[in-house]
Amino acid sequence: xxxxxxxxxxxxxxxxxxxxxxxxxxxxxxxxxxxxxxxxxxxxxxxxxxxxxxxxxxxxxxxxxxxxxxxxxxxxxxxxxxxxxxxxxxxxxxxxxxxxxxxxxxxxxxxxxxxxxxxxxxxxxxxxxxxxxxxxxxxxxxxxxxxxxxxxxxxxxxxxxxxxxxxxxxxxxxxxxxxxxxxxxxxxxxxxxxxxxxxxxxxxxxxxxxxxxxxxxxxxxxxxxxxxxxxxxxxxxxxxxxxxxxxxxxxxxxxxxxxxxxxxxxxxxxxxxxxxxxxxxxxxxxxxxxxxxxxxxxxxxxxxxxxxxxxxxxxxxxxxxxxxxxxxxxxxxxxxxxxxxxxxxxxxxxxxxxxxxxxxxxxxxxxxxxxxxxxxxxxxxx
Amino acid sequence: xxxxxxxxxxxxxxxxxxxxxxxxxxxxxxxxxxxxxxxxxxxxxxxxxxxxxxxxxxxxxxxxxxxxxxxxxxxxxxxxxxxxxxxxxxxxxxxxxxxxxxxxxxxxxxxxxxxxxxxxxxxxxxxxxxxxxxxxxxxxxxxxxxxxxxxxxxxxxxxxxxxxxxxxxxxxxxxxxxxxxxxxxxxxxxxxxxxxxxxxxxxxxxxxxxxxxxxxxxxxxxxxxxxxxxxxxxxxxxxxxxxxxxxxxxxxxxxxxxxxxxxxxxxxxxxxxxxxxxxxxxxxxxxxxxxxxxxxxxxxxxxxxxxxxxxxxxxxxxxxxxxxxxxxxxxxxxxxxxxxxxxxxxxxxxxxxxxxxxxxxxxxxxxxxxxxxxxxxxxxxx
Numbered sequence: 001x002x003x004x005x006x007x008x009x010x011x012x013x014x015x016x017x018x019x020x021x022x023x024x025x026x027x028x029x030x031x032x033x034x035x036x037x038x039x040x041x042x043x044x045x046x047x048x049x050x051x052x053x054x055x056x057x058x059x060x061x062x063x064x065x066x067x068x069x070x071x072x073x074x075x076x077x078x079x080x081x082x083x084x085x086x087x088x089x090x091x092x093x094x095x096x097x098x099x100x101x102x103x104x105x106x107x108x109x110x111x112x113x114x115x116x117x118x119x120x121x122x123x124x125x126x127x128x129x130x131x132x133x134x135x136x137x138x139x140x141x142x143x144x145x146x147x148x149x150x151x152x153x154x155x156x157x158x159x160x161x162x163x164x165x166x167x168x169x170x171x172x173x174x175x176x177x178x179x180x181x182x183x184x185x186x187x188x189x190x191x192x193x194x195x196x197x198x199x200x201x202x203x204x205x206x207x208x209x210x211x212x213x214x215x216x217x218x219x220x221x222x223x224x225x226x227x228x229x230x231x232x233x234x235x236x237x238x239x240x241x242x243x244x245x246x247x248x249x250x251x252x253x254x255x256x257x258x259x260x261x262x263x264x265x266x267x268x269x270x271x272x273x274x275x276x277x278x279x280x281x282x283x284x285x286x287x288x289x290x291x292x293x294x295x296x297x298x299x300x301x302x303x304x305x306x307x308x309x310x311x312x313x314x315x316x317x318x319x320x321x322x323x324x325x326x327x328x329x330x331x332x333x334x335x336x337x338x339x340x341x342x343x344x345x346x347x348x349x350x351x352x353x354x355x356x357x358x359x360x361x362x363x364x365x366x367x368x369x370x371x372x373x374x375x376x377x378x379x380x381x382x
Numbered sequence: 383x384x385x386x387x388x389x390x391x392x393x394x395x396x397x398x399x400x401x402x403x404x405x406x407x408x409x410x411x412x413x414x415x416x417x418x419x420x421x422x423x424x425x426x427x428x429x430x431x432x433x434x435x436x437x438x439x440x441x442x443x444x445x446x447x448x449x450x451x452x453x454x455x456x457x458x459x460x461x462x463x464x465x466x467x468x469x470x471x472x473x474x475x476x477x478x479x480x481x482x483x484x485x486x487x488x489x490x491x492x493x494x495x496x497x498x499x500x501x502x503x504x505x506x507x508x509x510x511x512x513x514x515x516x517x518x519x520x521x522x523x524x525x526x527x528x529x530x531x532x533x534x535x536x537x538x539x540x541x542x543x544x545x546x547x548x549x550x551x552x553x554x555x556x557x558x559x560x561x562x563x564x565x566x567x568x569x570x571x572x573x574x575x576x577x578x579x580x581x582x583x584x585x586x587x588x589x590x591x592x593x594x595x596x597x598x599x600x601x602x603x604x605x606x607x608x609x610x611x612x613x614x615x616x617x618x619x620x621x622x623x624x625x626x627x628x629x630x631x632x633x634x635x636x637x638x639x640x641x642x643x644x645x646x647x648x649x650x651x652x653x654x655x656x657x658x659x660x661x662x663x664x665x666x667x668x669x670x671x672x673x674x675x676x677x678x679x680x681x682x683x684x685x686x687x688x689x690x691x692x693x694x695x696x697x698x699x700x701x702x703x704x705x706x707x708x709x710x711x712x713x714x715x716x717x718x719x720x721x722x723x724x725x726x727x728x729x730x731x732x733x734x735x736x737x738x739x740x741x742x743x744x745x746x747x748x749x750x751x752x753x754x755x756x757x758x759x760x761x762x763x764x
Contacts, residue, residue, distance in 0.1 A: 153635065234666055248656045249656040251535060251649070275630060
């Protein structure tokens with residue numbers, strides 16, 4: 001029985017973690033659950049799974065929790081996530097969005113708990129702090145992203161295995177077939193129509209811009225101890241090959257599957273064992289798979305993230321935090337799709353490089369969002 | 383230093399084994415070498431590699447061996463292959479064609495030597511005898527075929543790993559785009575123009591007919607302890623994906639690479655380690671990969687082999703030996719391409735099922751060739 005502390009139970013990933021637990025109730029037990037603001041769903045979830053600890057980070061929504069099961073301790077507020085980590089869990093499944101997810105991972109490592117990682121900020125912003133900590137504590141940081149899970153599978157679940165290159169696949173996102181000159185006019189709704197994957201709004205926009213792919217490059221660098229030049233991005237519109245690893249002898253191992261997070265989520269909990277998932281088979285017959293390079297004119301944001309990678313230090317943190325705010329502005333219809341790259345650029349220009357500590361990252365995280373709002377004030381709304 | 387007994391050094395596979403040894407002279411040493419009839423090339427090879435034992439199976443060609451290096455023992459004749467096996471080799475690389483290759487494997491297992499297997503007959507005809515012997519002796523039968531090597535790689539070099547289905551890829555061979563109604567008229571030269579792979583003549587014809595793919599199904603059954611219903615054939619004209627393995631959770635692992643035997647040959651000697659091979663990288667950018675089911679009308683031979691699999695016993699041996707003779711007749715221009723399936727069918731009808739022993743296999747091997755010649759006498763030449 002694997003005991004799970006699930007952080008972010010009401011999000012897209014969190015709900016699928018619960019599906020895995022429903023599928024294999026003899027193998028998994030939700031010990032603690034934490035959510036942010038979706039108190040109505042969280043209320044249902046805690047009454048179904050009856051965790052020992054339940055935590056809601058947004059105190060304003062507490063009144064929407066109608067009933068707390070007997071035997072469940074309830075926490076709310078800023079420290080709620082840390083309460084959720086401090087439990088008898090074997091593994092912390094971090095599916096929280098934003099900087100809070102990083103703090104939870106830090107605490108999990110301090111408590112020597114393995115972490116299944118679906119939070120982007122942890123490695124994008126804090127990789128240089130988190131990975132040495134995890135290594136020293138002997139804690140595994142297990143990838144949950146479909147791409148990093150695929151790489152992990154190609155490495156036979158050995159993140160230290162030697163390889164030549166990592167090839168991260170990219171669908172190209174919702175706007176891949178929109179003529180470049182028309183990208184200026186696309187709405188949030190257009191950018192949310194992802195052809196292959198059904199995910200949260202923020203990440204779907206990040207797929208369209210390929211900001212997400214830039215972040216995945218950073219995560220792969222940390223997870224698999226890879227240099228930037230040993231990571232290639234391959235545009236693969238069909239989202240059948242979830243990523244690949246090239247070895248010294250020229251062999252390329254690939255992981256294929258239907259485009260669904262169920263597999264990587266379950267595998268993060270069961271590897272190296274693989275448990276059946278019903279109706280999850282990929283039928284390869286009749287499939288055509290295409291692979292190409294990134295069109296830099298279509299995806300200028302990827303280059304901005306790449307510049308942040310080269311700058312290093314707090315810049316990836318800045319770009320990650322800024323992107324969250326910029327995407328909000330885009331989703332609210334306040335800025336154009338093509339302005340996303342421009343905003344990211346400007347944030348990079350305005351951030352000074354300071355040494356990386358958990359405190360400085362938190363500062364840069366907040367500062368970057370403020371800078372976005374300031375740029376917005378100066379540029380004005382549409 | 384891995385000491386190799388190389389059987390079949392002058393063939394396409396054997397020559398590439400020697401390339402591996404040339405590439406890594408500090409890692410590999412050719413201890414014994416055996417060849418069949420190409421005495422001129424063999425003479426060069428033994429003087430380059432100076433094996434401790436050199437064996438030529440065709441006694442009529444012995445006079446073409448101009449010089450035997452000092453320190454090399456020379457054997458010739460029918461037992462020469464067995465002399466080659468009986469050495470201080472760590473591994474027997476069996477790249478011999480025909481039934482003799484099976485006898486050599488049997489002897490290698492008796493001497494408890496691991497076998498890198500490029501000989502088809504060993505498993506196609508003798509799998510039911512060889513595999514239990516190998517298991518009991520604790521001897522590894524290491525796949526060399528690109529498809530089986532790919533499967534082995536997808537199983538992380540663990541032939542006992544649990545899986546759901548094996549997917550063997552097939553290029554479709556040289557005639558895949560010839561209209562079915564024109565297949566009757568194709569010449570040996572047409573059938574030898576393989577679009578992706580550069581191999582021996584016999585196997586290139588077997589690729590065109592997909593007899594080879596049927597044999598590979600049999601080999602996969604033995605190598606990976608698979609049932610027939612858990613092996614699928616996927617037509618993949620680009621020959622980039624060399625085969626795939628599907629797991630219980632829906633993940634499909636695939637091995638990709640340039641269509642070259644260098645990788646599987648080297649890997650059979652070095653696995654789980656992977657050593658660099660120069661100019662062997664696959665550039666995935668710009669590639670389109672297609673996957674489809676076998677067109678049964680185009681490849682009737684595949685179904686005949688499948689029937690032999692279902693019949694079991696000595697039938698796979700019969701079909702394998704008969705095919706060798708039938709392809710000879712086709713290469714000599716004596717029978718039509720479309721007659722290959724008809725001949726194979728007729729051999730299946732004429733063979734009686736007798737219990738499988740090494741002796742009965744040898745008998746069926748000879749008998750099947752005789753039956754082919756008898757059918758030819760009755761049907762007459764073109």
